[in-house]
Amino acid sequence: MINKIKRWLPWAALIIALAAVPKVFGIYYMNFFITFAVFAVFSVSLNLLLGYTGLLSFGHAMYFGAGGYGTALALKYIWHLPLLPALSIGVLSAILLAMIVCPLVVRVGGTAFAMMHMAFAQLLYVIALKSRFITGGEDGLANFPIPPFSIPGVVSFTMEGAPSNFYFFAIIVLGASLWLMWFLTKTPFGQIQVGIRDNAKRIDYMGFKVTHAKAVVYIVSAAFAGVAGSVYAMFQNVVSPDGYLGLLVSFTPIINTMLGGIASFFGPVWGTAIYALIEEVIFRFTDRVELVVGIIFVLVIMYAPLGFSGLMLKLKFKWLMFKNKKMRQAV
Amino acid sequence: MNNILETKGLYHDFDGLQVLFDVNLQIREGECHAVIGPNGAGKTTLFNVITGTYKPSKGQVFFKGREITGMQPCDLCRLGIGRSFQITTTFSRLTTFQNLRMGILSKKGVRFNFFKRVDKMEEITRETDDLLRRINLMGERNFPVSALSYGKHRALEISLAMSTDPDLVLLDEFAAGMSRDETHNAVELIKKMTEGKTVVLIEHDMDVVFSLADRITVLHRGQILAVGTPQEIRQNQEVKDAYLGDLEVNAAC
Ligand SMILES: Nc1ncnc2c1ncn2[C@@H]1O[C@H](COP(=O)(O)OP(=O)(O)O)[C@@H](O)[C@H]1O
Ligand SMILES: [Mg+2]
Numbered sequence: 001m002i003n004k005i006k007r008w009l010p011w012a013a014l015i016i017a018l019a020a021v022p023k024v025f026g027i028y029y030m031n032f033f034i035t036f037a038v039f040a041v042f043s044v045s046l047n048l049l050l051g052y053t054g055l056l057s058f059g060h061a062m063y064f065g066a067g068g069y070g071t072a073l074a075l076k077y078i079w080h081l082p083l084l085p086a087l088s089i090g091v092l093s094a095i096l097l098a099m100i101v102c103p104l105v106v107r108v109g110g111t112a113f114a115m116m117h118m119a120f121a122q123l124l125y126v127i128a129l130k131s132r133f134i135t136g137g138e139d140g141l142a143n144f145p146i147p148p149f150s151i152p153g154v155v156s157f158t159m160e161g162a163p164s165n166f167y168f169f170a171i172i173v174l175g176a177s178l179w180l181m182w183f184l185t186k187t188p189f190g191q192i193q194v195g196i197r198d199n200a201k202r203i204d205y206m207g208f209k210v211t212h213a214k215a216v217v218y219i220v221s222a223a224f225a226g227v228a229g230s231v232y233a234m235f236q237n238v239v240s241p242d243g244y245l246g247l248l249v250s251f252t253p254i255i256n257t258m259l260g261g262i263a264s265f266f267g268p269v270w271g272t273a274i275y276a277l278i279e280e281v282i283f284r285f286t287d288r289v290e291l292v293v294g295i296i297f298v299l300v301i302m303y304a305p306l307g308f309s310g311l312m313l314k315l316k317f318k319w320l321m322f323k324n325k326k327m328r329q330a331v
Numbered sequence: 332m333n334n335i336l337e338t339k340g341l342y343h344d345f346d347g348l349q350v351l352f353d354v355n356l357q358i359r360e361g362e363c364h365a366v367i368g369p370n371g372a373g374k375t376t377l378f379n380v381i382t383g384t385y386k387p388s389k390g391q392v393f394f395k396g397r398e399i400t401g402m403q404p405c406d407l408c409r410l411g412i413g414r415s416f417q418i419t420t421t422f423s424r425l426t427t428f429q430n431l432r433m434g435i436l437s438k439k440g441v442r443f444n445f446f447k448r449v450d451k452m453e454e455i456t457r458e459t460d461d462l463l464r465r466i467n468l469m470g471e472r473n474f475p476v477s478a479l480s481y482g483k484h485r486a487l488e489i490s491l492a493m494s495t496d497p498d499l500v501l502l503d504e505f506a507a508g509m510s511r512d513e514t515h516n517a518v519e520l521i522k523k524m525t526e527g528k529t530v531v532l533i534e535h536d537m538d539v540v541f542s543l544a545d546r547i548t549v550l551h552r553g554q555i556l557a558v559g560t561p562q563e564i565r566q567n568q569e570v571k572d573a574y575l576g577d578l579e580v581n582a583a584c
Contacts, residue, residue: 187448192433209405
């Protein structure tokens with residue numbers, strides 16, 4: 001019983017803290033936190049491919065963009081579309097796109113996989129840029145209506161002009177996404193995924209279909225990148241090629257993941273926080289944020305290839321060794 | 332007796348380099364069959380075309396009377412074929428327990444399950460622990476595989492092939508690089524684990540071959556040179572000239 005309480009206590013504390021953010025910190029930090037949560041989910045979705053299955057994509061923005069553009073286009077062109085269907089359309093666009101390209105990409109790995117995605121993402125970028133009549137071209141789409149969250153006859157929360165309502169909506173959707181992805185890694189299917197990263201040949205010889213498993217992970221990863229993109233589009237109330245499909249958008253989750261650690265589920269979440277904090281701090285001293293981030297990135301890859309969580313694990317190990325030694329000396 | 336595995340007129344080449352010529356292998360149900368031959372004879376390639384790593388360039392493979400030529404390794408595993416590799420092929424970053432659990436999951440048909448935490452599947456955990464006990468790796472249950480000693484790592488390799496409970500197991504040089512003690516343990520492990528199964532093994536150590544095999548096929552330059560009981564093979568003049576002579580197998584064995 002006590003154990004159970006102990007286990008749930010941190011989670012309860014976290015939920016209370018999250019619920020208190022709008023009241024305690026105000027709108028600036030609320031927005032900061034939504035952005036953080038969006039990129040945390042986006043980065044973890046990338047890490048499902050990178051850390052858990054061993055596939056590096058240089059074009060994960062294509063799914064973030066599909067989610068963002070899907071939702072934005074739906075809200076713009078479908079009259080009185082409710083909130084959840086708008087979110088679903090974004091996610092389904094990402095899933096659909098993933099289903100179209102997955103037969104091709106799951107057969108390759110390594111560099112081919114990475115570069116193919118860069119090409120796909122650039123292709124979408126150009127399409128978004130050139131089909132000006134639908135996507136608004138360079139300027140993108142803006143000022144589409146954000147419908148209220150409503151269960152007819154039960155409740156209705158307006159989203160426009162009520163930032164804390166949107167905050168709760170975003171945090172619940174993104175929190176649930178994180179939990180779902182975490183749960184997936186703990187299922188038998190998650191084990192197969194890890195097995196593929198470690199030794200795809202053995203997985204094949206043990207009776208699991210490697211390409212099928214890769215395809216499923218790929219689609220799941222795309223779906224959650226789509227969730228992140230869709231929520232971000234509603235949050236910013238604008239989508240544009242550079243903000244949703246550009247190269248930088250593809251590289252952000254990679255950097256987050258490398259900073260935080262590819263070998264752990266929550267690594268990318270840490271990485272997103274670290275990246276955001278670094279940016280916040282550096283911005284006060286210089287405009288050349290990318291330069292400093294770049295240098296930090298190189299240092300991390302050279303000296304802490306498993307990122308922040310790898311470092312923490314190492315420290316924990318050292319601490320245990322140290323305690324052990326002290327105990328032995330005491331005896 | 333029934334042949335559980337049969338190849339008919341099997342040929343294989345790597346971009347023109349002929350490696351297998353008209354191989355007609357017959358493996359009887361329940362026997363332990365050794366494939367021997369000098370390095371480069373094509374033994375591993377023969378395993379590879381049987382288990383689906385490569386498609387043979389010509390010929391057919393039959394398992395339990397059904398043609399399996401060119402089928403994928405995962406499908407063959409589901410039909411009941413297990414295999415270990417000359418080069419250790421394990422999940423190096425997972426623990427011994429997690430490695431073997433993969434096999435138990437596969438055996439139970441638990442593959443694309445997204446709804447239950449694998450740690451909470453008690454039957455799977457119990458069976459994996461049973462297997463760990465049977466192969467004497469319970470002490471290394473939670474070690475990452477990369478921390479295992481060479482002998483234990485190879486024992487795990489063999490056990491992975493067996494973990495899906497196949498009817499036919501192919502073992503490629505399971506004792507390669509092992510010390511005498513480790514080899515002895517591995518032979519005991521195989522005897523224990525393969526009861527009631529059909530085994531095909533590639534092995535260089537003649538003591539091991541003669542202690543395990545019911546029948547032997549000698550492969551030489553991609554062709555079958557001789558098939559027979561250990562007695563017959565030992566007395567076969569052609570085999571002596573081509574192979575056994577090199578190894579200086581003494582007459583005492
Ligand atoms: N993937 C490959 N590509 C090209 N040649 C290969 C390949 N695998 C094996 N060979 C060649 O096929 C021959 C047989 O190899 P192999 O089957 O590994 O022999 P064995 O296992 O009997 O020692 C060798 O000459 C080897 O060089
Ligand atoms: Mg070989």
